[in-house]
Amino acid sequence: MGDRILGGVCLVVALAMAWAAHGYAAEISYEPVGPRAFPTLLAALMGLAGVWLLVKKPAHGVASGTPVLAATSALDWKAVTLCAASCLIYTALFQTLGFWLATSLMAVPVGMAFGGTLKKTLLGGVVMGLGFYLMFDKLLDVVLPTGVLSFLLGGR
Missing domain, CATH: 1.10.287 (Helix Hairpins)
Structure with a gap:
């Protein structure tokens, strides 16, 4: 039901x-x-x-x-809370850090909440953040904030 x-x-x-x-x-x-x-x-x-x-x-x-x-299985409230807190922090720091860095950092605690290791979630977060940034910014021409890394990403 x-x-x-x-x-x-x-x-x-x-x-x-x-x-x-x-x-x-x-x-x-x-x-x-x-x-x-x-x-x-x-x-x-x-x-x-x-x-x-x-x-x-x-x-x-x-x-x-x-x-x-x-x-x-039973709902893992610790993982749910970690994911929700990560999303809230992500929205608060999105403009300042920029899309790529904020997305990369948000992926780490979310990945760990789903059982990933620190090394794998960090690598996955960096690849995902940079990959999505390049896809949206370069291929789809969607303007995303570059934040503190504007000198590397061609700052907008």
Whole structure:
């Protein structure tokens, strides 16, 4: 039953996101896609996930109505708290540190919350942060803050 409730909530939020994004328009159109494409795409993906949660059958060997977390393992509140705190710190330091460094640093505690080692999560964070920065900034031409590393990344 918990999956179906989550599916319904996802579907309602997706519809609200799509409705809100419908009115997004740039004052000066310099991009072919426009500002409503990304939130509309996210709403569509969230809506599809919500529908899937509403119609899927329970996992094999799990009684109908048993929440997924109860069927697999207990919720690790320490990991959830670590991830939430990392996201809050990430948003607070995003402009100052810049996208690449803030993303790299946020990936470390989140990766460790999921059982990664310090060395692997640090390496993964650096690769992910730099990779996403290059993809968004260079390939998609999305301006991201460079922060304290502006001298290395061509500062914007």
